[in-house]
Amino acid sequence: MLGAIIGDIVGSRFEWNNNKSKQFDLLTYKCSVTDDSIMTLAIAKALLESKSDYSDLSENAVKYMQNIGQHYPNCGYGGHFREWIYSDNPKPYNSYGNGAAMRVSACGFVANTLEEVKQLSKAVTEVTHNHPEGIKGAEATAVAIFLARSGKNLLEIRDYITKNYYPLNFSLDEIRDNYEFNESCQGTVPQALEAFFESKNFEDAIRNAISIGGDSDTIAAITGGIAGAYYGIPTDIRKHALTFLDERLLKILVEFENNYPSKMEKINSVGSIGIERNAETKVQTGNRKTMMQSSVEIAEKELNDSIPTNEETTSQQLFNHLFEACNILRGPINQDEYKSYVTPILFFKRISDVYDEETQDALERSGGDEEYARFPENHSFDIPVGCHWQNVREASENVGVAIVKAMNGIERANPDTLSGVFSSFDDANWTDKTKLSDERLKNLIEHMSKIKVGNANYSADVMGDSYEFLIKKFADLSKKNAGEFYTPRSIVKLLIMLLDPKIGETVYDPACGTGGMLIEAIRYMKNDKMTYGRIYGQENNLSTSAIARMNLFLHGAKDFKITQGDTLRSPNFLEKGKLKTFNCVVANPPFSLKKWGSQQFSTDIYGRNMWGTPTDSNADFAWLQHMVKSMDEKTGRCAVVLPQGVLFRGGREAEIRKQLIESDKLECIITLVSGVFYSTGVSACILFLNNNKKNDHKGRICMIDGSDIFTAQRAQNIMTDNDVDKVYNLYGDYKDVIEKVKVVTISEVKDKGYSLAINNYIERKEQEITPPAEVRKQYFDALEKMIEAEKTMMELLLEGGYVNE
Structure with a gap:
């Protein structure tokens, strides 16, 4: 105000x-x-x-x-x-x-x-x-x-x-x-x-x-x-x-802002940052001098308390600049398509800036030897002549052609690492001047040129986090299939905490989307060099798989394997004709996928139908069986997000669920609040499976009702880090908690027809029962008040001439 x-x-x-x-x-x-x-x-x-x-x-x-x-x-x-x-x-x-x-x-x-x-x-x-x-x-x-x-x-x-x-x-x-x-x-x-x-x-x-x-x-x-x-x-x-x-007007303002706090803006070299005022902070009321002094002191304190170099703030600043690129594209480019333009242009700029840093470093080490500075071994990626960001920036016409030429040249020069990483965005038409004029593209290039995005400017964590903000915003804008495109980071964190990947272990996501779970796993293992060559993912959507690769690169990951393809029909990670197995398997596969290849799965050459074949109208248990089959026989763990229907649906799924339970691989079930995932109101759950259960966990399943562990926001329920820790601690304790947790035996589940519906097991607090006599009294009291109110209304209507006797 x-x-x-x-x-x-x-x-x-x-x-x-x-x-x-x-x-x-x-x-x-x-x-x-x-x-x-x-x-x-x-x-x-x-x-x-x-x-x-x-x-x-x-x-x-x-x-x-x-x-x-x-x-x-x-x-x-x-x-x-x-x-x-x-x-x-x-x-x-x-x-x-x-x-x-x-x-x-x-x-x-x-x-x-x-x-x-x-x-x-x-x-x-x-x-x-x-x-x-x-x-x-x-x-x-x-x-x-x-x-x-x-x-x-x-x-x-x-x-x-x-x-x-x-x-x-x-x-x-x-x-x-x-x-x-x-x-x-x-x-x-x-x-x-x-x-x-x-x-x-x-x-x-x-x-x-x-x-x-x-x-x-x-x-x-x-x-x-x-x-x-x-x-x-x-x-x-x-x-x-x-x-x-004056005093009268200032007092109203102070009273209003004490109830509805305003926001402080900070400007720095990257852009505008909004900082919420502490709701507990109140300006003193009184005479004008008192209010002015208190207002100024609080404003200055909040300014001093803000930390401009905080990495989260820095990531948000960088995100703001990146997202402003969308504003330049607004109009001719539909908001569902923003990611197909902003993602590759960011990555192109990042590669060029890192290349420049590496060139400068090589020049300093070699005493200015330019030929030495161009050697491939001095660079993360090779940029051919004419394909650098600066070459595109200097183009005065046919800017879209220059962009495509540069991106294609970089792909061809780095076939083992960057093949398809730009060209996978087949809905990005850089050369269509009816959509993107030279002037608009030059504005986009100049906007991105205002900042450097090399390793010296932003750490991999800051760069990656800002890109995560961007991915989330693309999910917000796209709405459709957003849940497949982006998994809320808090849920990702919970999955990885359950898996507890050890340094040197392999991690695999068969429906990796934009790579968020693999990145969290690498972060959990402290970006140790032992993760190199041990990170795997497969994604069906071509452009999304390219985003996953870019996302991992931007986060500083090295030597990972992300492939494109239909995991259920044609899994890409094989060893000696069999499915490759991994220490940790994690995924948020598309919920209740239809026409996924049930007939082919019924005779699966990799034996992934060991518990049965789901119908072609729902692939949930096909994903689960694929993940179980991908677990290392001795050390394998699996954490997967699925709709809660897998816990109780009948038909073929009931038989598959029975065998899942009797396998004694299922260690924990966590139900989540509805609305925590993008673009779907479906209630979800997490299943955690383990081929190496602790002795005191064998023959038992920990059921956690997490449906009321969340933080409500206007547009969507979210789980904060604090909420995640609460759920994880309930799993760690592995003991009964009224209203929250029930650790059941396989025998108990069998007695309930192999249903895993948590509400059938969780102990609830005894509800206070109102005696029938009291209920009757309340009813007749309310009836008497209603009759009296009707009588009063009729008298008023008669008095006002609205009705006749």
Whole structure:
């Protein structure tokens, strides 16, 4: 909300003296608070003082806009609104003025759901601006703020706005010269939104808004409200802006931010980083001096407490830069296709930067011998002449052709390691100028050229983690099949903790996706050189298998084997005509895969149907049997994510499950909360199998109900590291815990028809039973109240003339 106030203050001196440029002093003595800030704070006060269901919000909006507004008679009210402010009987006046949008930012911070923010916005808007365009402009602004605060990225917010409110089929550069003063929502809200969408940080958003002219204070207030929620507010701007507020206005702001903390923005060489304010930190209330001093002290402390070199922050910074590349592609490239362009271009840049580092190192070691510096043994990968990043950067035309030539050349020069790593992205059409003009591709190349992504610039961990953020975001955007493309990292961590791979052991993922589980296994083994040559994965999707290879390279992994192919029909890892076996087997295979090759599996030459052949409508137990067959006979462990239906479904699966149980390989079952995986509401479970159970685990299965061990978030349930540790500790203890764990014997499972449905075994707390006499009493008490209420209602209806006797 403070972002809207700052936008208003900055824009105040330009409302009647437009500045068609981004070059100006941000906050000066000529700035002042106008009606935009005063009404924004009035709405904030109304929200703070309303009931929990906001049923009295409209009434409070009128009350506080009048009460607070009357203290500032000369702050720039429009004619109709001024009359409304001083009216004894204020009524809406069918306005579509931009005053509706400039005052609603607090609604975006208070709301808990998208539907609620729309309801709050309407409640505070229709008391004056009840024209559809007024309500629409306010709602679009409040929704954008809510989405920004909820963690949505620029592209997602823009997509929602363009689909539901305004087309935004213009850029600021296109309208700047001719845009004029406009007080309507439809003539200012789209422009204010575009100012945010074209921004790089909070201050840049405000400068964008001012630079187009028009109703500068209101446009900047709308833009600032969204930018503040998205980026946060820089500490120096926050402190300066507070000095423009008198005691009455400052107190409202402090009370609101103590309940709904704002975000701090930090700017560094990589970009904008938003840091959430500690919800426990409260600014002191009191007189203006006390509030100013407390506000400044807290802002400075939070700034000092932030650690700019923290690797997680650094990874997030790098991710922000990488994801901005998607913004350059937006329009001609569908968001489902972003990964096919951004992934290879990042890897191309990384290879070139590392090559340059290795060249410089060789030059220093050889006293400047350029021929020596080009020797292949001095480089991780060979880059042929004309195929370096710099060659593409220098291309002035046919940039797409230059990109393809370079990528193909690098592939051919490194057949053993990089074959197909670029060309696997067959849906990326770099040379189609109807989709990607030379200008757009040059913008993309220049954007990526702004940062170096070599080993000297980013460690493998930071580089890999930022790429993991990118993969997750691609999964967020693609929705379809996202669960197959990306497994939440916390689940991956739990699987690897269960497997406990030892340094020197082999690890295999038969459905490796983007390689996240193999990377976590390498990390678990502390990136030891003994992992070289012992990491294996197979992935059916061609481009996803290429991403897995890139992901492993970016994480610093070496000498691994990732292959492409259909694991169930044609497994790639064989030894002497048999399946190769591994110490650790891990996977999150596609749930309930259909038409997977049941008939071929029924006569499988590798003996993977040892417990039976599932139907062609569900491959869950085919994956499990493949993984069991891939386990080393003595030391093999297997951790797999499957839908919970495998625990109790009948038919052929019941017989397979029976043999699984009697094999005594199953050591642990963990059920997970629903909604923890992308794009699927299916409840999942983890099965952990072991060919070398501890003696006291033999003949027993540890069943863990993890369905209530999670952290709820707006869009999706997640498991934090703390949640993962809780589940893992329950497995480690391997003992009964009421409501959580039951360690059962195979005999007990047999008695229940070989069902593994955990609810059939977990002991529950005894439920308190209400005596029948008490239930009857409660029923008749409620009935009596209902009869009395109906009687009262009828009397009121008769009295009002709504019904006849």
